[in-house]
Amino acid sequence: xxxxxxxxxxxVTQMGQEVILRCVPISNHLYFYWYRQILGQKVEFLVSFYxxxxxxxxxxxxxxxxxxxxxxxxxxxxxRSTKLEDSAMYFCASSDPSVAGTMQFFGPGTRLTVL
Amino acid sequence: xxxxxxxxxxxxxxxxxxxxxxxxxSYGATPYLFWYVQxxxxxxxxxxxxxxxxxxxxxxxxxxxxxxxxxxxxxxxxPSVHWSDAAEYFCAVGAFLTGGGNKLTFGTGTQLKVEL
Numbered sequence: 001x002x003x004x005x006x007x008x009x010x011x012v013t014q015m016g017q018e019v020i021l022r023c024v025p026i027s028n029h030l031y032f033y034w035y036r037q038i039l040g041q042k043v044e045f046l047v048s049f050y051x052x053x054x055x056x057x058x059x060x061x062x063x064x065x066x067x068x069x070x071x072x073x074x075x076x077x078x079x080r081s082t083k084l085e086d087s088a089m090y091f092c093a094s095s096d097p098s099v100a101g102t103m104q105f106f107g108p109g110t111r112l113t114v115l
Numbered sequence: 116x117x118x119x120x121x122x123x124x125x126x127x128x129x130x131x132x133x134x135x136x137x138x139x140x141s142y143g144a145t146p147y148l149f150w151y152v153q154x155x156x157x158x159x160x161x162x163x164x165x166x167x168x169x170x171x172x173x174x175x176x177x178x179x180x181x182x183x184x185x186x187x188x189x190x191x192x193x194p195s196v197h198w199s200d201a202a203e204y205f206c207a208v209g210a211f212l213t214g215g216g217n218k219l220t221f222g223t224g225t226q227l228k229v230e231l
Contacts, residue, residue, distance in 0.1 A: 004158075031216030043159070043205060043221040048212055055214025091158060095216060104209075104219060106151070108158035 002026045004107035006092050012113045013082055021077045021110045023092030032075045033093040033104060034067065036060070043091065049075065082114045117142040117208045121222035128196050129230045136191040136225050138206030147209035147217065148189040150180055153224075154202045162204075165189060176200070201229045 005024045013019050025032050034046040047057040049067050057065075066078045075094075079086055089111050093104040118141045128134055140146055147166055151159040163174025170182040180191045189206060203224045209217040 033216070033218075035219070042223045043207075043219075045218050045220065048214070048216045048218060050215040053214075055216055056212045056218060093219075097215075103149075103161065103164055104217075105161070106159040 004092055004094055004105050006090075006107040006110050008110060009108065010111045010113070012115065015084055015114055016081050019079050019082055019112065021079075021090050021092075021112070023075045023077070023107055024073050025075055025092065025094030026096070026105055027073070028096065029094035029105075030097045031055075031095040031104075032067075032069070033095075034077045035091045035093065035106075036088040037091065037109075038085075038088045046077075046090075079112075082112075084114050087112055087114045117146070117210050117220045119206050119208050119220055119222035121204075121206055121225050123225045124223070125226045125228065127228040127230060130198050131195050134191075134193045134196045134200070134227070136204050136206075136227070138189045138191065138222060139187050140189060140206070140208045141187065142208050142210065146189075148180075148182060149207045149209065149219065150174065150178070150189075150191050151205045151207060151221075152176075152202045153205065159205065162191070196227075196229055198229045198231055201227055203227070 007022045032049040037043045047061045048055045064080045068076050089109045091109045092107040095104045120139045149164045150162040162178050165182045205224045206222045207219045211217050
């Protein structure tokens with residue numbers, strides 16, 4: 001069964017450093033998403049991406065964040081200058097346009113720890 | 116804006132007992148509703164979804180959920196819980212985005228503990 005994959009599974013970085021989280025969505029999916037889950041809190045929407053552009057972003061997704069689909073398979077989330085409060089689990093998801101993009105499949109997540 | 120409430124933070128049931136996890140949503144139109152399960156250190160696995168039609172939906176692992184528009188609820192049920200069901204359960208509502216796709220709004224989750 002196809003699945004969303006994410007690398008790395010755990011990333012530790014120093015405050016102020018740039019990090020890139022990588023995701024490989026399911027191959028025929030066209031809608032891509034990032035969510036985050038701060039420890040002990042609920043999963044929050046960050047951004048959606050379709051047709052090589054952001055279709056919606058949350059207020060969390062400020063200028064420090066960016067997303068990119070650099071090739072036909074990867075989907076990345078970049079945090080330019082990490083802050084302590086960026087420590088969280090980051091989930092990538094993708095969905096299939098043939099069902100109006102309604103059902104999202106999630107990757108296993110990347111745990112980001114900012115020291 | 117849509118929202119989801121899961122009133123029970125923790126629930127403990129005995130193995131073999133029945134289970135009901137509560138979920139209430141707020142959404143202006145016909146909602147798309149989902150239940151996801153998250154095991155420790157794992158990602159989110161879709162249990163079931165409601166888009167339209169039959170208000171009782173069946174999912175994986177023996178779970179079902181019933182959509183009740185009058186109560187704005189989408190409660191998850193399982194007739195007989197197994198120890199492996201211990202996990203955190205998230206209810207979510209999906210909203211279409213004008214640019215395509217949809218945005219999921221999650222509840223705060225219910226942590227299920229199963230006693231042997």
